[in-house]
Each structure stands twice: as structure tokens, then as C-alpha cells.
Amino acid sequence: MSVTGLCLILFLTFHCCMNVVALFSGEAYNMICELLGANWYAVVATMGLALLALIHIVYAFILEVQNNRARGSERYAVTDKPEKVEWASQHMLALGVIILLGLFLHLFNFWYNMMFAELFPAIHYDPAPADGFGKIVNTFGNPVYAVLYVIWICAIWFHLSHGFWSAMHTLGVSGKIWLKRWQVIGLIYVTLLMLGFLVVVLAFAFGCAPSLCCDGAAADCCQQAVDCCKDAAAACGK
Numbered sequence: 001m002s003v004t005g006l007c008l009i010l011f012l013t014f015h016c017c018m019n020v021v022a023l024f025s026g027e028a029y030n031m032i033c034e035l036l037g038a039n040w041y042a043v044v045a046t047m048g049l050a051l052l053a054l055i056h057i058v059y060a061f062i063l064e065v066q067n068n069r070a071r072g073s074e075r076y077a078v079t080d081k082p083e084k085v086e087w088a089s090q091h092m093l094a095l096g097v098i099i100l101l102g103l104f105l106h107l108f109n110f111w112y113n114m115m116f117a118e119l120f121p122a123i124h125y126d127p128a129p130a131d132g133f134g135k136i137v138n139t140f141g142n143p144v145y146a147v148l149y150v151i152w153i154c155a156i157w158f159h160l161s162h163g164f165w166s167a168m169h170t171l172g173v174s175g176k177i178w179l180k181r182w183q184v185i186g187l188i189y190v191t192l193l194m195l196g197f198l199v200v201v202l203a204f205a206f207g208c209a210p211s212l213c214c215d216g217a218a219a220d221c222c223q224q225a226v227d228c229c230k231d232a233a234a235a236c237g238k
């Protein structure tokens, strides 16, 4: 579970960096989406990612069954759970299920309308499959989706705030001193990561992403330059 979990965090890091681009340029974001469209390497990477997620989920259920069996009828000798991280550790499976439900919604919103749409172009998609920026604007412009995504991101934060250091512990790279350090490093890393996702959702939900105005201005500017060239060419009689 630890290895697959860390690989999924790595994917999220890449995914977050990619999404942050949408804050600044729709054009650049769509270029990345095109690169990650239905190309063979992207499809292979998607299958690898799906396999990682599947192994992670199956192991989670196996572990839960084993833990329940080991505890028997008396599940906890001590029932006080004072710390926030402890709360997350007690509810990893429940958080995982919420994350999975959110993931289905997310894959429907984006992956199904993008990569799947390119692989199976029989249906008409609006906006076009490669227009990831348009999908972001449409999805987070809907307040229901925006709220659901915020809840989903919070659930992922709780899950990862425990999962990160727990993975390091399982891999045996944390002794007495390093356990505390991994907890702090993990908390900072995961918080920054989730803030990256959150900012994108909120910026588009409130319509204040810089890319929403700058891209339009850039397009207008280009159009004016083209018109100007045409006028100049016409004036020269060409």
C-alpha cells in the first residue's frame, strides 16, 4: 500500500502542477491536455495509473478485514482519539471511499469527456475533447460541482495527511526522530499540494483566474495585429 500510495501522490504532484497552468493560460493548458490526449504513451500511463489505484484499493480492503479480525469483538482498548491525524488514521477506509466516489465524478467530468472522447469519437462533445480549459470553466462555473470538489479535496487532504508519513513508516525509513519529521514534512507537502487543487477550483468558481481575462486580451491583441497587417497590405495594393 505504501509504494502504490506514494506513486499516487507523485501523480497528484504532476497533476497539480499541470492544473495550476490553467490559472495563467488557457492556451498553455490546452497544449498540455493535447499532449496527454489519446496518444499511446498517455493511454499506457493511464492504464498504469488505474492499476496502481486498483492495487491500492484492494490492499486497503484486505488490510481492513485483517485488522477487524485481529481486534476481535473488542475493537479498541482505548477510545480517546485526541489528535487530528489520529482521526484521519481511524477513518482511512471511509475517507478512501469518499475519495473514490469523488474520483468517479471527476473522471466523468474530465477523463470521459477528454481522453475517452478522443478514443471513441462517435458522440458529440461540447466543448471539444482537447479543450481542457473549457471543461474547467464549465465544471467549476457550476456551484454544485465546485462545492463537491472542495469537499473531495478536503477528504483527500485528510487521507494523505496520515497516508504520507504512514507510508514512510511502513517502508522502514522512519525511526523515532524521523517519524515526527515525516509527519511535519508530509503535512506541509500535502497541504501545499491540496491548496494547489483548491485554488484552481475556487479561482474558476469565483471567475477570478488571471487566465480568464488575459487570454481574451491576448486573443484580441493578436486579432488587432492581424487586422493591422491586412490593412497595411491592402494599402500597399497587395
Ligand code: HEM
Binding pocket: 012, 015, 019, 033, 036, 037, 042, 045, 046, 047, 049, 103, 106, 107, 110, 111, 114, 115, 132, 135, 136, 153, 156, 196, 197, 198, 200, 201
Ligand atoms: C482542480 C482540480 C482538478 C482539475 C482541474 C483536474 C483536471 C483534470 C483533467 C483535465 C483531466 C483529463 C486529462 C486528460 O485526459 O487529458 C484529469 C484527469 C484525471 N484526474 Fe484530475 N483534475 C483535478 C483534480 C484531481 C484530483 C484532486 C485528483 C485525485 C484523485 C485527480 C485525479 C485524476 C485522474 C486519476 C485522472 C485520469 C488521468 C489519466 O487519464 O491518466 N484530479 N483531471
